[in-house]
Amino acid sequence: MGKHFFSETDIKSAWEQVLTAFWQRYPNPYSTHVLTEDVLFREVTPDNRLLSRRLLTKTNRLPRWAERVFPGNLSRSVYIIEDSVVDLGNRSLTSLAWNVNHAKFMLVVERCVFMGEQDRPVWTRITREAWVSSGVFGLSRPIQEFGLARFRSNQVKAMRGLEHALSNLQKASATCHGDSAEKHKNLNSTSETQKPQQYI
Amino acid sequence: MNSVGEGCTELKREYDQCFNRWFAEKFLKGDRSADPCSELFHKYHTCVQKAIKEKDIPIEGVEFMGPNREKADS
Numbered sequence: 001m002g003k004h005f006f007s008e009t010d011i012k013s014a015w016e017q018v019l020t021a022f023w024q025r026y027p028n029p030y031s032t033h034v035l036t037e038d039v040l041f042r043e044v045t046p047d048n049r050l051l052s053r054r055l056l057t058k059t060n061r062l063p064r065w066a067e068r069v070f071p072g073n074l075s076r077s078v079y080i081i082e083d084s085v086v087d088l089g090n091r092s093l094t095s096l097a098w099n100v101n102h103a104k105f106m107l108v109v110e111r112c113v114f115m116g117e118q119d120r121p122v123w124t125r126i127t128r129e130a131w132v133s134s135g136v137f138g139l140s141r142p143i144q145e146f147g148l149a150r151f152r153s154n155q156v157k158a159m160r161g162l163e164h165a166l167s168n169l170q171k172a173s174a175t176c177h178g179d180s181a182e183k184h185k186n187l188n189s190t191s192e193t194q195k196p197q198q199y200i
Numbered sequence: 201m202n203s204v205g206e207g208c209t210e211l212k213r214e215y216d217q218c219f220n221r222w223f224a225e226k227f228l229k230g231d232r233s234a235d236p237c238s239e240l241f242h243k244y245h246t247c248v249q250k251a252i253k254e255k256d257i258p259i260e261g262v263e264f265m266g267p268n269r270e271k272a273d274s
Contacts, residue, residue: 016228023220026201036204038212038248039219040259044235050227055252055259057204079257083265088230096265100258109267 002133003148009126009159013166015091015116018124021165022093022114028164030157033059035077050086055079060102063146069139070105078102091116104135106147128155203244205251211244 011018026037034056041053058078062070084095093114099107113127130151134143203212218237226233252259 016224019228020220020224023216023223035202037201038203038205038208039215039241040245040248042219042241044227044232048230048232050223051264053264055204055248055257079259081259081262081266085265086227088228096268098267100262111268 002131003144005128005130005132005148005151005155007128007155009128010123011126011163011166012123014122015114015124017166017169018114018116018126018162019086019093021162021169022095024169025158025161025165028161030161030164033061033154033157035059048088050084052084052086054082054084056082056097061150066143066146076101091118106132106134106143108132108147108151110151126159130155203248203251204255204257205248208244208247208251211240211247215240215244 013021025031026034036055036057038055039052040055041051043051045051056079058080060076060078078099079101080097080099082095082097084093086093093112095112096109097112098109108130110128110130112129113125115125115127117123117125130148132144132147132151134140134147136143201212203209215237218240222235222237225231
């Protein structure tokens with residue numbers, strides 16, 4: 001039941017930079033489908049973990065067959081909650097994001113872990129996992145397949161968006177420190193082969 | 201980036217700026233001094249909560265990391 005996605009990527013940026021970019025990745029050229037971003041909640045726990053909740057609004061682009069079957073769905077954007085925990089102790093950021101509306105049509109739960117490695121301080125490992133499910137009787141399989149395809153496409157954009165934010169941060173810090181030479185772009189991402197499918 | 205509350209975007213920007221500075225310069229360096237952004241957050245938060253109610257966004261009572269319990273831990 002449902003569809004599962006898993007990917008693991010190493011990027012050549014220090015964990016601290018990746019996290020700083022994580023909060024600043026919107027807007028970016030690849031995130032035109034993200035309409036709003038808000039922080040709803042933040043707390044530093046006694047054991048120095050940072051808990052955050054963000055609310056995102058995204059466009060709800062459906063393939064034409066789904067538009068015909070579910071005309072009501074067009075009227076509202078998708079609301080997504082993203083909860084995250086930054087743990088300085090084990091150098092990890094774990095985020096969980098899921099849609100809180102249109103959930104019967106399709107529920108996508110995405111879990112990301114950004115891990116800084118002690119022995120490889122300039123690298124960060126990004127693990128992304130998603131579960132796509134639909135509660136629509138008789139159409140759950142095509143809906144889930146569409147959902148997985150859209151997720152894959154969005155995942156590529158998400159990585160590009162993060163790299164874009166990282167690049168901006170690096171340029172900004174180069175300017176601040178009076179570094180005249182443009183820092184060589186040191187972002188290197190290896191990811192599984194993607195089959196981007198566009199749905200209007 | 202816009203806030204879900206059209207009138208809250210400026211408040212959001214001010215809070216985000218404060219947070220991003222605190223996060224990079226204090227939190228990540230293990231500095232546990234008090235959060236300088238709480239007042240800015242409060243103003244921003246009040247504005248956003250109003251917009252959320254007006255737009256009927258279903259976030260009330262959603263548990264932190266809610267769906268995590270159903271997923272296997274990797």
